[in-house]
Amino acid sequence: MANTTQSKDTTHGREPRCVALVGPFGSGKTTLLEAILARTGKIARQGTVAAGNTVGDGSPEARAHGMSVEINVAEADFLGDRFTFIDCPGSVEFLNEMDGALGGVDLAVVVAEDDERKAPALQLILKALEARNIPRALFLNKIDKSNRRVRDVLQVLQPASSVPMVLRQIPVWEDGLATGFIDLALERAHVYHEKEPSTQVDMRDEDRTREHEARFTMLEHLADHDDDLMEALLEDIAPDRELIFADLVRELQQGLICPVFFGSADHGNGVTRLLKALRHEVPGVDRLKTELLAGDSDGAGSDTVLKVVKTVHTQHGGKLSLARLLEGQVSDGDVLFVKGAEVKVSGLYTLVGQTPTKLATAGKGDLVALGRMEGVQTGNVLTGTPAAGLADGAGVIRPPVLSTAISASQRKDEVRLSEALGKLMEEDQSLSVAHHQQTGETILKGQGEMHLRVAQERLAGKYGLDIATHRPHVPYQETVRAGTKVRGRHKKQSGGHGQFGDVVLEIAPLPRGEGVQFSDRITGGVVPKQYIASVRDGVLEALQQGALGFPVTDVSVCLVDGSYHSVDSSDQAFKMAGIVAIREGLPDCKPVLLEPIHKVVIACPSDATAKINAIVSARRGQILGFDARSGWSGWDEVVALMPEAEIGELIVELRSATAGVGSYTASFDHMEELSGKAADQALQRAGKQAA
Template identity: 75%
Template sequence: MAIGTNGRGNAAGTTPRCIALVGPFGSGKTSLLEALLARTDKVARQGSITDGNTVGDASPEARAHGMSVEINVADADYLGDRFVFVDCPGSVEFLSEMDGALSGADMAIVVAEDDERKVPALQLILKALEARAIPRVLFLNKIDKSTRRVRDVLNVLQPASAVPLVLRQIPIWEDGHATGFIDLALERAHVYHEKEPSTQIDMSDEDLAREHEARFTMLEHLADHDDDLMEALLEDIAPDREQIFADLVNEMQDGLICPVFFGSAEHGNGVSKLLKALRHEVPVVDRLRERVLDGDKKAALQVIKTLHTQHGGKLSIARILDGQLSDGDSLFLNGETEIKVSGLFNVFGQHAAKIATAGKGDLVALGRLEHVQTGDLIAFEAGKIAAKPADERRSPVLATAIAAAQRKDEVRLSTALTKLAEEDPSLTISQNQTTAETLLAGQGEMHLRVAQERLAGKYGLDIAAHAPHVPYAETIRTSTKVRGRHKKQSGGHGQFGDVVLEIAPLPRGEGLQFSDTITGGVVPKQYIPSVRDGVMDALGQGPLGFPVVDVSICLTDGSYHSVDSSDQAFKMAGILAIREGLKDCKPVLLEPIHKVTIACPNDATARVNAIVSARRGQLLGFDARPDWPGWDEVQALMPEAEISDLIVELRSATAGVASYMSAFDHLAELSGKAADQALQRSGKQAA
């Protein structure tokens, strides 16, 4: 989300309400944003993804891949009401962008389509909304391309939602195409016009019968939470229209139902009706405050996104929960650290316009708040903020080892990676001390590819990346006793150190142990720590080329010279003894084994089990995923070497929705062909 310096500010009007556009990849969220902006005259002409002229998805990475890779913000006014729309990526690899946006949204429009292959992805989106208690409506997009009754489509989509999907409209069909809709609350029929508002028409007798049936079904859903309405239906009394609208609003805002609208974002159909519903049904920002805060009223801003711009520095996009904000105001990060606003901006697509003030409900960008991160709460005055627990960050599922192609760029790379992780909290940067690699981990192949493209395009860095090396280790199978003697005479004082070590294997997981049984001062006490240092240095790389683990070393004997012995001489003696002795102890390669929990739709569980087995995994079993109807969790032990690209195959087998979590469990012996291959990949040779 590259931000420029020219753009449009907010118009005057009512307190803005913030609406997140969410839904599976390719469902048409960016097209809907464009249609909403065109219908509200915020843009002169509705752009298209094909033409590459949309307000959203205008970053180089989004244009290159033809998909949303970050949130896009745009504000609009409609009939005196002000809205801020946040278009969120739909790919599972970029859902962390949605997570940030939802922390500042009053409501969500879930964009879906008639495609049962995307139901698991839709469930991922709806679960995120349900977990955060965010009110939502569903916009069934691409109605012009649907070949099934809307009721049948809802039957396919309903398993993805924990609450009923309630039709607010039914289509008017002509020659198998939806040419308009019937509003079930107002009992009015409308016909579509290409990228223009619909017009009201009279209903045919057939459509009138369909409307009565569909309306009664809608009222039955509402009556589940309204005893008065239920009584009216049972007594066949026509309910008051105001009561119906009140139930629709209240039950949607309370998360009891998910009303369903439909249309075609590409053609602008159904957009006016959606906007009119938003005017009356989107809750105000006060409900967001209740969702975010735990009874505390000090917090004023919720940060939903961090950006690093090439010319404007760091920007923190935040929703104002209460009060008025001016450029230069002093604020308190998490109610404690005083910070000062250095630039206040309104964001519209890729542009930011400087403004002097902003108020309750606005979504603004704050300049140069260096210590502020995505998810932070900011207050106008000092004092502890009683915030509700923050959402857990998504665990990384794929990593790449990354380095600057030229050593002179190493510092620049480190700085750029820090900024990337600030912008996208689902990226993690870590150092593997065993393999001496910098690891960039994220949510999938495309996620990491976009991150590397930003390093190249935004920061001008030439990057070298490769699959991370597996942190193998080695141990021994047998014991030995070995002497290590370091003797050197080169004029003046010489060097002399002589040790006898007993080397023995330990049970797995016991680590390294050093002890001594020296008596009679054959190795003076002051030199024993140096022997230990030499031993530990030598164990850093065994005969197979990897760190040695689970070994006991005991210093049992030795000798010294009153003049030539020194700490360095005894350290070298310890190194020599270990290097010589380990060769005789039948060294064996160890590979790290992880415990893995894979979440997948249950119709893909058999395929997932086969993938695990084919990757040398040991299946521990599977069970239903708690609170996820239709999903399983597969438990397994898997070699780390087989996990590196596991997510690619899992996503391929699950329509792109599988995820997993893993944690190191133990080291296991690796021998035979698998060990030879591991040594070959690591550039080592068997002893």
């Protein structure tokens, strides 16, 4: 932990703005952050992801895999304005990181590239922004590698956005390469320089017609929400430049348009123009505060308001709560309130990548890390005075799509593993842990292979745990197809009082879903009343492991006869008699295996629906139908019934068939008989032998 203590500089005119860098995996978000930090003088030299020397992707797991697996934060000053940038992972498996961060940002820069295969992934990002009403601008990265007109690229990307993507620039081409750009609002041409700001040049004659057409298209989009501008265009009157800029700012901030900039983060091209747009057009923190506290008089009246966007457990500094100050100031040692409870700030820090620097105080608009805020979770709202428990959560928690059974390799580490898993879930709300009562397994659930792998790497690296994992066992059950009548006798003599219990049971199948039913038809006291409950206990215990080795369900057991000994009979003896009867009778009842069937709803791009149907069928699924996904242009939802045994790695195939964006939800529907080769294979996998 760095020892430097400082206060935030509040001498500039406006509060700091907070900008998220989001976009599909591999689009260049971390590189863009690096270019911004280099351009603003925050770092001396621009690093690269390949070299592993960027401010972002600083964790061991991110470095090892060459990809963002958590958010990274960095501040930069540009022309007197201060910005906090949050670099968010682009992989669909780590989008929960973005979801949390969006709770504290003023605008999102969506980093994309000329790759139509990533358009569905771009739509996932834009949908999340639209759902949260986050203003957004698009930075079309890697313009140096594009060989298509920018307007052609936008035709591919536009279906991913519910609002128009509006070009703010057009490229200047030379020999098929983008050597500069023309600003459509200012009508000025610039030429790129390697990792340096561009310089203004005279616009070439051959570019003027292109500029005029592109500018008119931009103005038409703006005029859709401005009658004065529309009137000027219809009357062929040149609109006032101040009006154009006012419309650009207003329509961006209201989410009516998605302005498009472009450049090359790797070469540092287009960075200064993007920063200038952010400086003039990003809304202040009051917009976020107004939306968050709308209608809440308690929170709105507090002198200090913070929104927690991320929870981190550091190896040496303990728990940190990354929070945006929406109002007021906060200092180390302050007392804040969450859901009416007091929490004390035990350390105040600013983060640059993974490196914290100690602060004395911070003010409105700042993004800070609060030390050891016990009981505070991602999504909570903290206030300086007791408020009505404000908490809007971290957004929609994405349902898990892959699971693994996890255990400590050494029994002595079981408690430590439980504690570490709790911390991982606090950091990442899309991870969950469940204990399966039937199989006795602890199940770790997440968003995919890499998501679970990173979690396991953190357990090993951060917490020093040696863990073992395996594919979770399927909770098969069994039932019976026929009935029988069986006697169970438990008799034992070993000196003194013996043990004697004698019962006759009728075992019969029940309709699916009826569970286990126990009854008795004892007459004449052949089994004394006080022992009937013990017989029931024995029956239920024996049914936990039937003839095939699995819990038995949908069966009725009726105690119809028996005998007792006035001295040797006891509760334990009759319990054992019930166990004996069940174990001897079940093999004669034509036992059959039952497997759990789930209802699965798969979301996928429409052009992949046929592939998804084939995948479902190959996994013994029964397709119930498919339809257009509500609110998602170009997407379908496939509904099917599928055995749980086939769902285990379904997500791997889905993502392979959908360029990484397919997802599903599953919920238990019913138990179904399993016979033949499939049943034999299930028994073998479970280490059982068919009777």
